[in-house]
Amino acid sequence: MTSVFLETPRRLVDVEIDGQAVRVPEGATLLDACRARGIDTPTLCYLENLTPVNVCRVCVVEVEGSRTLVPSCSRTAEAGMNVHTDSERVRTSRKMVLEFLASSADVSLASADVRRWIASYGVDPSRYGSPAPDAGAGERDAARPGEHHAPAGDAAATVGQPVKVDNEAYVRDYSRCILCYKCVEACGEDAQHTFAIAVAGRGFEARISTEYDVTLPDSACVYCGNCIGVCPTGALMPLSEYAMRQAGTWDESRQTVTSTICPYCGVGCNVDLHVQDNTIVKVTSPLDSEVTHGHLCVKGRFGFEFVQRRRREE
Amino acid sequence: MDLRLTAKAAATDAERAAVDEVLGPPPSQWEGGARRAQDAHQAFGGHAARGRRHQLITVLHAIQDKAGWISPGALDYVAERLTVPPAEAFGVASFYAMFRTVPPATGLSPGTVVHVCDDVACQVAGAEALCAEMTRRFGPEGADRVPTGNGFHGAGVTWQRSPCLGKCDLGSAALIQRAGTAAPRRDLAPVTPDAVRDALAGSGPAAGVPLGVLVPQLSSRTGPGFASPDIAASPGSGPVSLLRRVGRVDPASLGSYRAAGGYEMLRRALRLGPQGVIREVRDAKLAGRGGAAFPTHIKWDAVAANPVRPKYVVCNADESEPGTFKDRVLMEADPYALVEALTVMGYACGAEQGYLYIRGEYPTAEGRLAHAVAMAREHGFLGPRVMGESFAFDIEIRRGAGAYIAGEETALINSLEGKRAEPRNKPPFPAQSGLFGQPTAVNNVETLLSVLEILRVGGPAYAAVGTPGSTGTRLFCLSGCVPAPGLYEYDFGVTLRTVIDGAGGVAGGRPLQAVLLGGAAGVFVGPQALDMPLTYEGTRAAGATLGSGVVLVLDDTVSVPALLRRITRFFRDESCGQCVPCRVGTVRQEELVARLAGPVSGEPGSGKPAPLGSVAAELALLKDIGYVTRDASICGLGQTALSAVESAVKLGLIGTDFTGTDFPGTDSQGV
Structure with missing residues (x-):
């Protein structure tokens, strides 16, 4: 006899989204409900394989009876909820969140989705004035909580700072960091359990940091690169990609993606090889892979050089 | 958990001793102790060590107090003791303003940080002049310097501006963090550069307040000063009064508190039963006094009705709203009442453990509360059988470390768990999932003391005081341009004009420019709002807020x-x-x-x-x-x-060449 695994049956709850009735399983979030309806809901700090931290607030929706907007990524759908995803309140807040981020961080390498939302919500970062000059190396890391230089108001503060290149696997360009907490989660409880990085400092000076900003080789980092896999803005990037971008040779239009299985151990992780000019330039893993949930180890993510070294003298 | 420790230098003996004083000596090599034979064969620590993670902030305080900064070596030792990854521990240490994570300037032993309040009330009282004088005497803000003179022995002194220190009635205030001394934290108010210098050189008044001695160092202008003539003016004149014992009981003496009726309300509560207490609070229509005005009985009832155990009750004494000092006065002058009130709350909610989270900037209040808790425990008012009844309850005092946000109830809960004080998303509300994921009720100091008054007069009688929508009395923190700043208690319904007149009106008979109501998170109102009743409904109707009871009076000279x-x-x-x-x-x-x-x-x-x-x-x-x-x-x-x-x-106080913007949510009626 074959046994068939059935999920525990779940009750269904009815909610109304933008005037339309939606039925979702109990425990589903409003974001699930919106996406089931095909409603384009922007997200930044949300990812299917991570615990929602609901900090970016770009996925907010209006729930009738709620004083403030609610984050759809983490709010469970309750029977009888009446949800609006395109009201004036929702549009204003989403636009402002995107505008705040675009005016304080470099979002030029964010995903196509993010750039589409920035355009469709009418984001105008120039409203806050010209961006302030970048901070010097280590300046933001030395900030004390509860202190900052009072601004004159003639320039908009940013998180601009030099790129951190301190190891051979990946670079950290925190000028692009929007503090979505995803890398911290992937490094910690949601995937790797390495806890090499955490959020340090507070307020606008909050930052992703190792203890005392020690370099990655000095830290607990194991170079699994799962932080890169979840970063939405390109703040974390393989050194190979960074070097090509610096050299101006990175060209996604010339890249192909080949799905295969990692050759190293017996786990059988799904890997996507990004290939440009017959050379592997980056390795990722699909989020919906049942084996990896998008996460890899140092070998799978960075150990591809041997494929390209055909001759010993190279 | 495998921890990778990265410090170049191990913790010093003094740093280890400071940690061990809190946690006890390390039981094995696994938790940072000396290597023993069996450590090679068996793992120790594990769950037990991780279960102590909530003590992280307490331990960081111990290191800061001893060494003057959290060094990488000390942080690694803490990481081992509590099984916290160093990056995460650093994230916590670098969140709080009272912890220093940067080494002292070369050649200096880490010494002293003087936090000088330059927040709104002190601004009005001339904080900029004080800061300029501090710069002249102690060097630029934030720089380690060794002042000339005796008694400093190469120890660096840094001064820096601080958000509100809760001494707004005194005109100026400082908090002195002095590592390695018997009194690592001292509050000083009013403050002058000379007073700071004397305090640093050890020639000032004795550090800390000796317990058991009748010296509540409240200012005479605080109204409830111990030997102050204007005490009588401050407490409410009706049947309900939170300030009834302030200035009349010895804050160090349990006997004095009991002679003034102390612990009769807990006795009454034990007779009423938990549901009876909640019924009285409901009948009294008590709303939380921390700023959000949430009905207290709903919180209590939700926790009491929750079948999950254990449950926790928490007193939010992280008073940090600029311009607010009411909780400090209550805790300094009447600490036993808070201990009794928190015990009543624990009884009503079905909790056996209470936490009292007090801001780190209040060392005097903390010392008195610690003494009160110890005395209460000694005399059977806390412990396995409170007042001889089958009700077990105890209180642990936890100290904040310089973060306004820790006053938000879910941020406070995270801070109690030894984390960064980042608020949680709600729902779930603390009554469902709060401290350590358990049902938790959090209330402000003034709210808890109001419960004692409710038990004293009875819920319906309490509800008869004030207005139908705002029952009981309210404390108002008066500061700014008034001749008699201080803490005043009025029945709800009093107008802004009466409250200001009660403190002597605008000082010097100058015209009133505006009043900041409710603190930095509050609103400015103009002279046309003077007849606004200071009730929840009255302020709401006018687009204002009571907030934490701040009334900062500004005359026409204030910018x-x-x-x-x-x-x-x-x-x-x-x-x-x-x-x-x-x-x-x-x-x-x-x-x-x-x-x-x-x-x-x-x-x-x-x-x-x-x-x-x-x-x-x-x-x-x-x-x-x-x-x-x-x-x-x-x-x-x-x-x-x-x-x-x-x-x-x-109000046209800024950006005057423009009118007509319709601000959502603050629609006013002539305010």
């Missing part, structure tokens, strides 16, 4: 734009940084107000930068910033971060 710059700096400094609307919104607000207000003294930049585009464009931008922070921030800090500036715009 409101300068105050707004301080308020916007405050919110940027105190935002936890978690959610985008507040983290960036507070920055953009500060920049915008800087453009509208121009530079204030002692800060860089000369001349007033031209507003971007026009003043009208700036105000439209302000409206958008206010919109998103109010509507999309996680917690109340972000949601109220722009209310003061928006109200000032409405």
Whole structure:
């Protein structure tokens, strides 16, 4: 006899989204409900394989009876909820969140989705004035909580700072960091359990940091690169990609993606090889892979050089 | 958990001793102790060590107090003892303003930090002059210096500006952190550079307040001063009065408290039963006094009715709203009442453990509360059988470390768990999942003391005081341009005019320019609002707020734009940084107000930068910033971060060449 695994049956709850009735399983979030309806809901700090931290607030929706907007990524759908995803309140807040981020961080390498939302919500970062000059190396890391230089108001503060290149696997360009907490989660409880990085400092000076900003080789980092896999803005990037971008040779239009299985151990992780000019330039893993949930180890993510070294003298 | 420790130098003996004083000696090599034979064969620590993680902030305090900064070696030792990854421990240490994570200047032993209050009330009282004098005497703000003179022995002194220290009635205040001394934290008010110097050189008044001695160092102008003639004027004159014992009982003596009727209310509560207590609180229609005005009985009932155990009750004594000092006065002058009230709360909610989270800037109040808790325990008012009944309850005092946001109840819960004080998203509410994921009720000091009054007069009688919508009495923290700043108690329903007149009116008979109601998270109201009743419904109808009871009176000489710059700096400094609307919104607000207000003294930049585009464009931008922070921030800090500036715009106190912006949520009626 074959046994068939059935999920525990779940009750269904009815909610109304933008005037339309939606039925979702109990425990589903409003974001699930919106996406089931095909409603384009922007997200930044949300990812299917991570615990929602609901900090970016770009996925907010209006729930009738709620004083403030609610984050759809983490709010469970309750029977009888009446949800609006395109009201004036929702549009204003989403636009402002995107505008705040675009005016304080470099979002030029964010995903196509993010750039589409920035355009469709009418984001105008120039409203806050010209961006302030970048901070010097280590300046933001030395900030004390509860202190900052009072601004004159003639320039908009940013998180601009030099790129951190301190190891051979990946670079950290925190000028692009929007503090979505995803890398911290992937490094910690949601995937790797390495806890090499955490959020340090507070307020606008909050930052992703190792203890005392020690370099990655000095830290607990194991170079699994799962932080890169979840970063939405390109703040974390393989050194190979960074070097090509610096050299101006990175060209996604010339890249192909080949799905295969990692050759190293017996786990059988799904890997996507990004290939440009017959050379592997980056390795990722699909989020919906049942084996990896998008996460890899140092070998799978960075150990591809041997494929390209055909001759010993190279 | 495998920890990778990265410090170049191990913790010093003094640092280890400070940690061990809190946690006890390390039981094995696994937790940072000396290597023993069996450590090679068996893992120790594990769950037990991880279960102590909530003591992280307590331990960091111990190191800061002993060594003057949290060194990498000390942090590694803490990481081993509590099984916390060093990066995460650093994230916590670098969140709180009272912890220092940068080494002292070369050649100096880490010594002393003098935090000088320059927040709104002290601004009005002349904090800028004080700061200028501090710079002259102790060097530029934030720099380690060795003052000349005896008694410093190469120990560095740093002074820095501080947000409100809760001494607004005294005109100036400082908190002195002095590592390695018997009194590592001292509060000083009023403060002059000479007083700081004397305190540092050891020639000032004795450090700390000796317990058991009748010296409540309350100012005579605080009304409830111990030997002050104007005590009588301050407490409410009706049947209900929170300040009834202030100045009349010895804060160090349990006997004195009992002679004044102390612990009769706990006896009454034990007779009524938990549901009976909640019924009285419901009948009294008590609303939380911390600022949000949430009905207290709903919180208590939700926790009491929750079948999950254990449950916790928490007293929020992290009073940090600029301009607020009511809880400090209550805790310094009447600490046993708070211990009794928290015990009543624990009984009503079905909790066996209470936590009292007090801000680190209140060493005097903390010392008195610690003494009161110890005395109560000694005399059977806390412990396995409270007052001989089958009710077990105990209280642990936890000290904050310099973070306004820790006063938000879910941030406070995270802080109690030894984490960064980042607010949690609600739901779930603390009554369902609070401290350690258990049902938890959190209430402010004034709310808890109101419960004692409810038990004393009975719920219906309490509800008869005040107005139907706002029952009982309310404490008002008067500061600014009044001859007699201090703490005043009135029955709800009193008008703003009466409250200001009660403190002597505007000092020197000058015209009133505006009043800041409810603190930095509150609103400015103009002279036309003087007849507004200070009730929840009265202030709400006028688009104002009672907040934490702040009444900061400003005469026509005060520069409101300068105050707004301080308020916007405050919110940027105190935002936890978690959610985008507040983290960036507070920055953009500060920049915008800087453009509208121009530079204030002692800060860089000369001349007033031209507003971007026009003043009208700036105000439209302000409206958008206010919109998103109010509507999309996680917690109340972000949601109220722009209310003061928006109200000032409405009153024409800033950005005057523009009118007509309709600010959402603050629609006013002539205010």
